[in-house]
Amino acid sequence: MSLLDWFEQRRKLKLLTAPKYKHPDSDKSEGLWVRCDGCGSILYVKHLKNRHRICEQCDWHLExxxxxxxxxxxxxxxxxxxxxxxxxxxxxxxxxxxxxxxxxxxxxxxxxxxxxxxxxxxxxxxxxxxxxxxxxxxxxxxxxxxxxxxxxxxxxxxxxxxxxxxxxxxxxxxxxxxxxxxxxxxxxxxxxxxxxxxxxxxxxxxxxxxxxxxxxxxxxxxxxxxxxxxxxxxxxxxxxxxxxxxxxxxxxxxxxxxxxxxxxxxxxxxxxxxxxxxxxxxxxxxxxxxxxxxxxxx
Incomplete structure (x- = not known):
């Protein structure tokens, strides 16, 4: 096994064993933002609702x-x-x-x-x-x-x-x-x-x-x-x-x-x-x- 292969194997093993991040119960940010399907912009849900879910960047009509x-x-x-x-x-x-x-x-x-x-x-x-x-x-x-x-x-x-x-x-x-x-x-x-x-x-x-x-x-x-x-x-x-x-x-x-x-x-x-x-x-x-x-x- 080459040195490069060894490092790649270690990297994959680290990814597999790394603990998954979970939002704490006190985290209120989940669900406050959404990605536009048209341009990929990150949009604030509250502002999006006020615009009838129309992207302010590209005017894409979201679901x-x-x-x-x-x-x-x-x-x-x-x-x-x-x-x-x-x-x-x-x-x-x-x-x-x-x-x-x-x-x-x-x-x-x-x-x-x-x-x-x-x-x-x-x-x-x-x-x-x-x-x-x-x-x-x-x-x-x-x-x-x-x-x-x-x-x-x-x-x-x-x-x-x-x-x-x-x-x-x-x-x-x-x-x-x-x-x-x-x-x-x-x-x-x-x-x-x-x-x-x-x-x-x-x-x-x-x-x-x-x-x-x-x-x-x-x-x-x-x-x-x-x-x-x-x-x-x-x-x-x-x-x-x-x-x-x-x-x-x-x-x-x-x-x-x-x-x-x-x-x-x-x-x-x-x-x-x-x-x-x-x-x-x-x-x-x-x-x-x-x-x-x-x-x-x-």
């Missing part, structure tokens, strides 16, 4: 919880949640590296949510709306039977009460642990939207955030009367590598971004998060005052 979405879009004191009691019953008794029931319990404990979407009604600058906000922190925002049922009931409630529907999408797609039951939600939600939009002539606004992928993109995310995206949001069905391997071609660098989709006619607007509420209010006010609406509904 936002469903609770923060509701606080941002709905007037204070007007939010009324709907169907909070619905929970998954693990119909397939699915087990991979971990039992599905255990995954659900861990996600509920970590996020404080029942499942990957919150639904309810409230006012947006005084305009009554039905809002669904998906949460990527709960199992990647995956769409299982609970997400599908809650969104369907929200749309049906909005149809019965003549309310516009707004859904904030943030999802990795259908939830594999529920198999075909999760895929059924695509058709169920789409059918409810057909009645809401076409038969009752009520508006549905879809908001696509980072990421919106898989079965959510293939169904209700792209069915909005107005489809809005946040800047640089990832919007896709299949993954980039899957597509490149299938077509044997290299895709553009900005492929599957909100800007790319807008340039190809798949989106209506890209609105930064800090002015999203104002933009939604203008769209809804325009719908309320539409001069041909009454004639069209007859």
């Amino acid at each position: 936002m919880s469903s609770t923060d979405r509701i606080e941002h879009l709905i007037d204070a004191g007007t939010w009324k949640p709907l169907n909070d009691h619905i929970t998954s019953c693990d119909p397939l008794e699915f087990v991979d590296q971990q039992a599905y029931k255990d995954r659900l319990e861990e996600a509920r404990s970590r996020t404080g949510l029942v499942d990957a979407v919150q639904t309810g009604v409230g006012n947006l600058y005084g305009i009554p709306v039905a809002l669904g906000a998906m949460d990527f922190q709960f199992m990647g925002g995956s769409m299982g039977s609970v997400v599908g049922e809650k969104l369907t009931r929200l749309i049906e409630y909005a149809t019965d009460h003549s309310l516009p529907v707004i859904i904030v999408c943030a999802s990795g797609g259908a939830r594999m642990q529920e198999g075909i039951l999760s895929l059924m939600q695509m058709a169920k939600i789409s059918a409810a939207l057909q009645i809401h939009q076409v038969q009752n002539h009520l508006p549905y606004i879809s908001i696509l955030t980072f990421p919106t992928t898989g079965g959510v993109t293939a169904s209700f995310a792209m069915l909005g009367d107005v489809i809005i995206a946040e800047p640089k949001a990832l919007i896709a069905f299949a993954g980039r590598r899957v597509i490149e391997q299938t077509i044997k071609q290299q895709l553009p660098a900005d492929f599957q971004t909100a800007e790319y989709l807008l340039s190809h006619g798949l989106l209506d607007l890209i609105i930064p998060r800090d002015i999203l509420k104002e933009g939604l209010a203008e769209i809804l006010e325009l719908y309320q005052k539409a001069p041909y609406k009454k004639h069209f509904l007859q």
